Structure formats: structure tokens, C-alpha cells
Amino acid sequence: MNIKGITFKYGATIMILFLAVLLPLIYTLDHLFIAFYVNQKQEEIDHFATKYANKIFDIEDEKTYRTFEMSLEIINADLFVFNRDGKILKGTEVLGFKEGTQVMNDIFHPISNKHGVGMKYSEEKGEQSYLLSGKPIIIGNNVNGGLVVVSSMDEVNASIKQVRIWLFVSVIGALIVAIGFTFFISRKLSYPLLQMERATRELAKGKLRTKLSFQTKDEVGSLSTAIMDLERELEDYRTNRREFFANISHELRTPISYIKGYSMVLRDELYKNEKEKSQYLTIIHDESTRLTDLINDLFELAKMEEGKLDLNYARTDISDIINSSVRKINLKAKEKGIRITLNTPSDHTLLYTDGRRLEQIFINLLENAIQYSEPHSNIDVSTKVQKRDIQVLIKDSGIGIPKEDLPYIFERFYRVEKSRSRTTGGTGLGLSIVKNLVELLGGRIEITSSVGSGTTFKIYFPTSKEVSEKE
Numbered sequence: 001m002n003i004k005g006i007t008f009k010y011g012a013t014i015m016i017l018f019l020a021v022l023l024p025l026i027y028t029l030d031h032l033f034i035a036f037y038v039n040q041k042q043e044e045i046d047h048f049a050t051k052y053a054n055k056i057f058d059i060e061d062e063k064t065y066r067t068f069e070m071s072l073e074i075i076n077a078d079l080f081v082f083n084r085d086g087k088i089l090k091g092t093e094v095l096g097f098k099e100g101t102q103v104m105n106d107i108f109h110p111i112s113n114k115h116g117v118g119m120k121y122s123e124e125k126g127e128q129s130y131l132l133s134g135k136p137i138i139i140g141n142n143v144n145g146g147l148v149v150v151s152s153m154d155e156v157n158a159s160i161k162q163v164r165i166w167l168f169v170s171v172i173g174a175l176i177v178a179i180g181f182t183f184f185i186s187r188k189l190s191y192p193l194l195q196m197e198r199a200t201r202e203l204a205k206g207k208l209r210t211k212l213s214f215q216t217k218d219e220v221g222s223l224s225t226a227i228m229d230l231e232r233e234l235e236d237y238r239t240n241r242r243e244f245f246a247n248i249s250h251e252l253r254t255p256i257s258y259i260k261g262y263s264m265v266l267r268d269e270l271y272k273n274e275k276e277k278s279q280y281l282t283i284i285h286d287e288s289t290r291l292t293d294l295i296n297d298l299f300e301l302a303k304m305e306e307g308k309l310d311l312n313y314a315r316t317d318i319s320d321i322i323n324s325s326v327r328k329i330n331l332k333a334k335e336k337g338i339r340i341t342l343n344t345p346s347d348h349t350l351l352y353t354d355g356r357r358l359e360q361i362f363i364n365l366l367e368n369a370i371q372y373s374e375p376h377s378n379i380d381v382s383t384k385v386q387k388r389d390i391q392v393l394i395k396d397s398g399i400g401i402p403k404e405d406l407p408y409i410f411e412r413f414y415r416v417e418k419s420r421s422r423t424t425g426g427t428g429l430g431l432s433i434v435k436n437l438v439e440l441l442g443g444r445i446e447i448t449s450s451v452g453s454g455t456t457f458k459i460y461f462p463t464s465k466e467v468s469e470k471e
Contacts, residue, residue: 255287
């Protein structure tokens with residue numbers, strides 16, 4: 001397994017979290033069991049110490065002690081008794097509490113004040129530990145001495161050791177299960193990411209047939225969907241680019257061929273008369289104009305894509321812009337016998353916009369309408385002032401656009417009826433330029449069309465707020 005890979009990192013993270021929970025839990029359980037067994041033993045000898053201390057009426061009665069010793073053998077404990085002066089009357093070899101010796105102050109003082117004593121005590125060498133429980137012997141409401149029960153910690157330690165063995169076995173088992181679970185989970189979690197990493201590398205190499213099928217409704221599924229969307233976008237872009245270059249090569253080749261051919265005719269003086277010469281010069285001029293327009297469109301589109309298009313904002317009368325656009329395009333419309341009808345409001349509606357770019361939008365849409373309209377038809381241009389924006393409609397009665405092509409009509413390089421577009425000179429850039437310009441000016445554009453019934457473009461520009469100039 002690659003230690004730098006995401007699978008290992010996932011696994012390491014899960015194991016660290018697991019250990020961060022497990023180790024404190026084991027530590028806590030260990031101390032809980034120790035406290036439980038020690039407290040249980042302490043309560044047991046406390047019970048016996050209280051019971052025996054209350055049964056002593058004569059601290060020098062040996063028979064009473066022998067009775068106690070028989071009971072203490074059951075719990076593996078011993079006892080010693082001292083008088084009111086702290087002198088041990090009944091001793092035990094455990095911890096050196098022998099008869100005639102003086103009991104230590106830690107035990108004597110609390111008991112002489114009618115308090116019980118409970119403590120842990122160890123031999124001098126520290127090899128063995130004991131629990132002590134002492135109670136005062138009260139006769140006639142006076143403390144005549146004390147009784148102390150001493151019990152070894154061997155049973156408690158044995159129980160604790162057994163518990164620790166089980167805890168250790170449990171920890172090992174939990175770790176084995178956790179490692180297997182972690183391996184499975186880390187593989188499960190990292191698999192989609194590894195697949196998406198592989199897919200993106202394939203996309204980077206230009207292989208656009210990679211498929212991802214993660215149906216989860218989380219961020220991973222969303223990322224998978226985004227990658228597949230990107231793949232489709234790249235596939236569409238590649239297809240459109242291929243078609244674009246094919247179209248551009250044709251569009252460039254045609255005018256260049258005309259210019260080259262007719263310029264050679266003029267150079268070699270192969271024309272018959274001045275009229276034919278003039279025709280050849282007109283063709284060269286028209287084709288050079290067509291070539292210039294194509295290059296200008298490409299240049300404009302490139303600047304828009306790079307965000308370097310200059311916009312000069314000012315208060316502009318939209319009616320003046322529409323009238324100016326119609327005047328400039330009217331000659332081309334008359335050549336085809338097309339009538340342009342204007343319906344604009346009489347009041348002056350001002351927009352904070354770039355007038356030159358606004359005119360470019362209307363001219364492009366009008367040229368598009370003329371280009372795809374039948375001779376002797378009508379084009380209607382109207383404006384409508386609404387509550388928050390101005391609506392401009394450009395409606396023709398031309399050939400229309402098929403329904404399946406409408407979603408893509410504003411895409412770069414997209415052309416409807418590609419073979420026919422070549423004869424009309426379209427490059428698929430005009431409407432893309434229009435949409436970009438409309439959005440740069442803060443507006444939006446919509447299109448409705450049906451084959452044989454014409455096309456309507458609706459452009460909306462906001463009037464309720466000023467569009468900020470782009471840097």
C-alpha cells in the first residue's frame with residue numbers, strides 16, 4: 001500500500017481516531033475495576049471490624065478473640081487489638097503488629113477520637129500490600145481501645161490481573177477487527193476518489209470515454225457528476241472545435257482563393273475589357289471585406305473569452321440606438337426586399353450602458369434575421385418598457401430553427417444546417433458574440449422559434465439599477 005496514497009491516509013486517520021477512543025477507555029476501565037475490587041474488599045473488612053468491635057466487652061478476654069479468628073480465616077484476614085494507651089494486647093505477625101508493641105499514630109489517633117480507619121498498608125520491602133480497617137472499642141461510652149482487621153491484597157490483585165488479561169485480549173481482538181474494518185472502509189471511501197483521479201488523468205490525456213457511475217447523493221456523487229459533465233463539455237468542445245476549424249478553413253479558403261485567383265487575372269491582364277476588370281476588382285473587394293469581418297469576429301470573441309473587452313458606459317437612449325441600427329442595416333434589407341417595421345416608445349428611455357456595443361448587438365441580430373428570412377418578408381422591431389427592465393423584440397418570418405437546435409444556438413461555433421450556412425456565409429460566431437455582449441451589459445437574451453414560422457429574439461436590459469463598469 002502506498003503510504004502517500006489517500007487509502008493509507010484514510011486508514012491511518014480512522015486508526016488514530018479509534019485508538020484515541022480505545023486507549024482512554026481501556027485506561028478508565030482498568031482503574032474502575034481496581035477501584036471496584038479494592039472498595040469491595042475494604043467494605044468487607046469494614047463490616048467485620050465494626051461487627052467484632054461491637055461484640056467486645058472485655059478487651060483482655062482471649063476467648064472472644066479465638067471466636068473472631070475462626071471467622072476471619074474464612075475471608076483470609078487477621079486482626080490485632082490495642083488498649084486505650086495504644087499498646088497492642090492481641091497481636092498478629094502480619095506487618096509486625098506484635099503484642100506489647102505500640103500501635104502507630106495513624107491508626108491510634110483516629111480511633112481514640114471515636115473514628116474509624118481504612119487504609120492501604122505495605123510491608124517495608126514493598127513486596128506485599130494489605131488493607132486495614134480499624135474501629136474503636138467502646139465500653140461504657142468510653143474508648144477502651146481499638147480493633148483492626150488486616151486483609152491481604154492477594155485476592156484483589158489476582159482479580160485485577162485476571163481483568164487485565166481479559167482487557168488485553170479484548171484490545172487485541174478490537175485492534176484486529178479495527179484493522180480489517182479500517183482497511184475495508186478506507187478502500188470503500190477512497191475508491192471513488194481514485195476512480196475520479198484516474199478519470200481526470202484520462203481527460204487530461206484527451207481520452208473522453210471514461211465512465212463514472214457513483215450514484216451517492218453526497219459530495220462524492222456530486223463531484224462524479226461534475227466530472228462527467230466536464231467530460232461531456234470537453235467532448236462537445238472538441239466536436240465544435242473540429243467543426244469550427246473545418247468551417248473556418250472553408251471560410252478562409254474561399255475568399256483567399258477568390259482574391260488570389262482574380263488578382264492573378266488582373267496582374268496578367270487576362271480580362272477582356274474594363275467592365276470585366278471592374279467586376280473582378282469588386283469581387284476582390286467583397287471577399288477581402290468578408291475576410292476582414294471573419295477575422296474581426298474571431299478577435300472580438302477572443303477578447304470576450306479573456307475578459308479584455310473594453311466597455312464605455314454612459315447614459316444612452318435605447319430608441320436612438322435601435323433607429324441607428326435599422327438605418328445602417330436598411331440597405332441590405334432593401335436589396336432582399338425585406339421590410340423592417342419599428343415600434344419604439346416616443347419617450348426617451350435611458351440606459352446606463354455602452355451604446356456602441358448595444359448597437360453591435362442589434363446590428364448582428366438584424367443581419368441574422370435578414371440572412372435567414374425569405375425575400376419580401378417582414379422583420380418587426382419593438383421595445384417595451386417594463387417595471388424593472390426594457391424589453392427589445394426582433395421578430396422575423398424566416399426559415400426558423402429546429403426545436404432540437406434551440407438549446408445550443410448561442411454556443412460558440414454552433415451552426416444550424418451547416419451545409420446551408422456555408423452558402424450564406426455564417427461562421428456560428430455571431431449569436432455567441434451577441435449573447436456575450438448582452439450578458440456583459442447586464443442583460444439577458446431569450447429565443448423562440450419554429451421551423452417555417454420565423455424566429456423571435458427577446459433582449460432584456462435592467463433599468464432599476466446601474467450596471468457597474470467592468471474593470
